[in-house]
Amino acid sequence: MRRSNTRAFWLFVGPFALGLLAFVYVPIGWSVVLSFFDARNTVTPTDFVGLSNYVDMLTDGPFLRSLGTFSLFALFIVPLTFVLSLGLALLVNGITFMQAFFRSVFFLPAACSYVVASLVWKLSIFNGVRYGLANTVLGWFGAEPVAWIGSTDPPWYWLVLVTLRLWLQLGFYLILFLAGLQRIPKHLYEAAWIDGAKPGWQTLRHITLPQLRTTSVAVLLLNLIAAYQAFDEFYNVLGSSRGYPPFARPPLVYLYYTSLGSGGQDFGHGGAGAVLLALLIAAVTLLQGKVILK
Amino acid sequence: MTSGEINRRTVLTAAGAAALTGLLAACGSNTGRGGGSDQALQQWYHAYGEPGVQQAVERYAKSYGKAAVTVQWNPGDYDSKLAAGLLAGGVPDVFESTLEISAVRSGQIVPLDDVIGSAKDDFTATILAGHTVDGQVYGIPQAVDMQMLFYRKSMFEAAHVQPPSTVDELIDAARKLTNGDVKGLFAGNDGGVGVLAGPALWSVGLDYVTTEHEVGFDEPSAAVAIGKLRELYTSGTLLQGAVKDWAEPDAFTQGLVAMQWTGLWTMPAVQKALGDDFGVLPWPTLNDSGRPSVPVGAFGAMVNAKSAHIEEAKAFVKWLWVDRTDYQEDFNLSYGFHIPPRQSLADKADKLTKGAAADAVKFVRDNAKSSNPPDWIPSMRTAFSDAVSRSVREGADAGAELKVAAQKTRDELKRLYG
Numbered sequence: 001m002r003r004s005n006t007r008a009f010w011l012f013v014g015p016f017a018l019g020l021l022a023f024v025y026v027p028i029g030w031s032v033v034l035s036f037f038d039a040r041n042t043v044t045p046t047d048f049v050g051l052s053n054y055v056d057m058l059t060d061g062p063f064l065r066s067l068g069t070f071s072l073f074a075l076f077i078v079p080l081t082f083v084l085s086l087g088l089a090l091l092v093n094g095i096t097f098m099q100a101f102f103r104s105v106f107f108l109p110a111a112c113s114y115v116v117a118s119l120v121w122k123l124s125i126f127n128g129v130r131y132g133l134a135n136t137v138l139g140w141f142g143a144e145p146v147a148w149i150g151s152t153d154p155p156w157y158w159l160v161l162v163t164l165r166l167w168l169q170l171g172f173y174l175i176l177f178l179a180g181l182q183r184i185p186k187h188l189y190e191a192a193w194i195d196g197a198k199p200g201w202q203t204l205r206h207i208t209l210p211q212l213r214t215t216s217v218a219v220l221l222l223n224l225i226a227a228y229q230a231f232d233e234f235y236n237v238l239g240s241s242r243g244y245p246p247f248a249r250p251p252l253v254y255l256y257y258t259s260l261g262s263g264g265q266d267f268g269h270g271g272a273g274a275v276l277l278a279l280l281i282a283a284v285t286l287l288q289g290k291v292i293l294k
Numbered sequence: 295m296t297s298g299e300i301n302r303r304t305v306l307t308a309a310g311a312a313a314l315t316g317l318l319a320a321c322g323s324n325t326g327r328g329g330g331s332d333q334a335l336q337q338w339y340h341a342y343g344e345p346g347v348q349q350a351v352e353r354y355a356k357s358y359g360k361a362a363v364t365v366q367w368n369p370g371d372y373d374s375k376l377a378a379g380l381l382a383g384g385v386p387d388v389f390e391s392t393l394e395i396s397a398v399r400s401g402q403i404v405p406l407d408d409v410i411g412s413a414k415d416d417f418t419a420t421i422l423a424g425h426t427v428d429g430q431v432y433g434i435p436q437a438v439d440m441q442m443l444f445y446r447k448s449m450f451e452a453a454h455v456q457p458p459s460t461v462d463e464l465i466d467a468a469r470k471l472t473n474g475d476v477k478g479l480f481a482g483n484d485g486g487v488g489v490l491a492g493p494a495l496w497s498v499g500l501d502y503v504t505t506e507h508e509v510g511f512d513e514p515s516a517a518v519a520i521g522k523l524r525e526l527y528t529s530g531t532l533l534q535g536a537v538k539d540w541a542e543p544d545a546f547t548q549g550l551v552a553m554q555w556t557g558l559w560t561m562p563a564v565q566k567a568l569g570d571d572f573g574v575l576p577w578p579t580l581n582d583s584g585r586p587s588v589p590v591g592a593f594g595a596m597v598n599a600k601s602a603h604i605e606e607a608k609a610f611v612k613w614l615w616v617d618r619t620d621y622q623e624d625f626n627l628s629y630g631f632h633i634p635p636r637q638s639l640a641d642k643a644d645k646l647t648k649g650a651a652a653d654a655v656k657f658v659r660d661n662a663k664s665s666n667p668p669d670w671i672p673s674m675r676t677a678f679s680d681a682v683s684r685s686v687r688e689g690a691d692a693g694a695e696l697k698v699a700a701q702k703t704r705d706e707l708k709r710l711y712g
C-alpha cells in the first residue's frame with residue numbers, strides 16, 4: 001500500500017517536477033554559469049571571464065538607467081495599485097447586492113492577455129490619428145490629436161502604460177484583498193462599535209488595515225516584483241521592428257535585446273544582467289519587508 | 295482494502311504512464327528532421343507574406359535530383375527560432391538569413407566562395423558586401439529589399455512643390471504639404487528615428503562603420519545630420535501614432551500623408567490604390583559631401599556548419615541560388631515585389647523596366663547602402679539608435695550622445711577586429 005502510494009506520488013508529481021527542473025531550474029542555473037563566460041552565439045562557452053560581464057553591466061549606462069527608471073516606476077506604481085485595489089475591494093465588499101457581478105467585472109481584465117490588451121491600447125484607444133478613441137474624445141472639445149505613444153514632450157506614453165497596467169492588474173489584487181476582508185471576523189467590528197468607534201475611517205484604520213496586514217504584505221510583494229519584471233505591455237506598446245526606444249525601457253526588455261532579440265545572442269552579459277536584476281529585486285523586497293513588518 | 299480501489303489506481307497509473315510515454319515520444323521525434331531519410335536536407339524559410347511563395351520554394355526543392363530536400367516554413371519569430379536551431383545542432387542544413395559577423399566568428403556557418411564561384415561578379419556589389427565577412431562570402435543573396443521615399447504627385451502639384459533633392463528641400467516640402475488632416479511625411483511611429491538614422495548619416499557622406507573597420511559617424515557633421523531629423527520631428531509635419539507602421543503603405547494610400555518612407559514591397563498595394571499618382575525618391579543629400587541613398591538588404595542562403603551534410607547542402611545552394619536562374623527570377627518576380635540580386639536578371643525583367651519600379655532598380659544600382667552591414671552588430675545598433683532617439687525625440691545634445699555611441703562602437707570593433 002505504502003509502496004504504491006509512493007509510486008502514485010511520483011507518477012503524478014514527477015512530470016511536473018521534471019518539467020520545472022528542465023525548463024525552470026536548469027535554465028536559471030545555466031544562466032548563472034553563462035554569466036561568468038564570454039558566451040556569444042553559444043550556450044556551451046569555454047572562455048571563462050570571471051566577473052568581467054558583471055563589471056560591464058554595472059558600468060553600462062543604458063542598463064543602469066533602466067534599473068533607475070524602473071525603481072522610480074515601482075515607487076510610483078506599487079502604492080497606486082495598492083491604494084486603488086484596496087479601495088475597490090472595500091467598495092465591492094461594502095455593497096449588498098450584485099456583489100458577484102462587480103467582483104467578476106473587476107476581475108475580468110486580469111484574465112485578458114497582456115499582448116491583446118497592449119494592442120487594443122496601442123492601436124485603437126491611444127493611436128495618434130484623429131479617429132483614435134482618445135483623440136475622438138479630445139476632438140469633441142476641439143483639441144488637436146495627440147501622438148500618445150510617439151510624443152516624448154510631455155511623455156504621454158506613461159499615461160498609456162500606467163492605465164494599461166492598472167486595468168490589467170487591479171482585478172487580481174482586488175480579489176486578494178476581498179478574500180482578506182472576508183476573513184476578518186464580524187465580531188471585531190461589533191466590539192469596536194460597542195466601544196464607541198465610528199464606522200468609516202476609525203474602524204478602517206484600527207481594525208481593517210491591521211487585520212489585512214498579511215494580505216497587504218503579499219500584495220506589495222507581488223506588485224513590486226511585477227513592476228521590476230515589466231515586459232509584455234512595454235515591449236508590445238513601445239517596441240517595434242526597429243528596436244525599443246531608450247526611454248521607459250524595462251531592464252528585462254534591455255536584457256532581451258542584449259541576449260536574445262534580433263541576433264544579439266550575448267548570453268554572458270544577458271545572464272549577468274539577469275542575476276543583478278534578481279539581486280536588486282531580492283534586496284528591495286527584503287527592505288520592504290523590514291519596513292512594513294516593523 | 296477493496297479491489298475496486300486498486301483497480302482504479304492501476305488504471306490511472308497505466309493512463310499516466312501512457313501519457314508520459316506519449317509526451318516523451320513527442321519530445322523524441324521533435325528533432326525537426328520529420329522522420330525522413332538520413333540524407334534528407336532540411337531547408338528553412340521565414341514566412342513570406344505573399345501568397346504562392348511557399349508552394350514555389352517547395353516546388354524548387356522537390357525538383358532537385360541529387361538529394362531529398364524538406365522545406366520548413368516558419369511563421370512567427372523566425373530569427374529566434376533560427377538562433378535556437380543553430381545553437382542546438384545540425385538542423386537546419388540550409389537556411390535564409392541576413393549575415394551577422396558573430397555567426398561567422400563563432401563558426402556557425404561555412405564560407406560559400408566555391409559555391410558562388412564565377413557568378414560573383416553578376417551580383418550587385420552592395421548586396422554581396424552584406425554577405426561577406428573578412429573577404430569571404432557566407433550567404434548567396436536571394437532577393438533584394440529596399441526602402442525609399444514615396445510621394446503623392448497630385449498633392450505636390452496642388453501645393454506647387456517640386457520633389458525634393460536635398461534634405462532642406464524635403465523639410466520645406468513637408469511643411470508646405472501639411473494642412474488640416476494631411477501631414478507632410480510619415481516615417482514610422484517613432485518619428486523616423488528607426489528608419490531615417492542611416493540615410494541621415496549617408497546624406498553627409500558618413501556611414502555606420504567604414505570599410506577600414508573604424509567608427510563611421512564620429513564626426514561633427516553626424517550631429518548636423520541627426521539635427522535635421524530633430525528639425526523634422528519638431529516641425530509638426532510628421533504623422534505619428536498611425537495604426538499601421540512605416541512598413542505598410544496604409545497611411546500613404548489613405549491620404550493621411552503626402553510622403554511616406556516605406557519599402558519596395560508595398561509597391562503593388564500603392565499601385566493598386568493610387569494608380570500612377572505617386573513617385574519614388576531616394577533619401578536626398580544634405581550637403582556636397584553626401585549622396586542620395588536607399589537602404590538595401592537581402593536574405594541570403596546559408597549553410598549550417600554543424601550540418602551532417604555540409605557538402606550536399608552546399609551543392610544544393612549552388613544549384614538553387616547560383617545555377618537555376620529561372621527559379622531565382624520566378625522567386626523574385628512572380629509573387630511579391632523584389633529585385634533580383636543578379637544584375638543580369640534585374641536588367642531583363644519586364645516588370646522592372648517602367649515607372650516607379652524602374653526608378654527603384656536605378657536607385658539600387660546607383661544609391662544603394664547596406665541597411666545592416668554584418669559588422670554593425672546589435673550592441674552597436676542599440677547604442678546608436680539610443681543616441682539618435684535621445685537627440686531627436688528628447689532633445690538631447692546630438693554631439694554628446696553620438697560620442698557615447700561612437701565609443702561603444704569603437705570598443706566592439708576592437709573586440710571584433712583587434
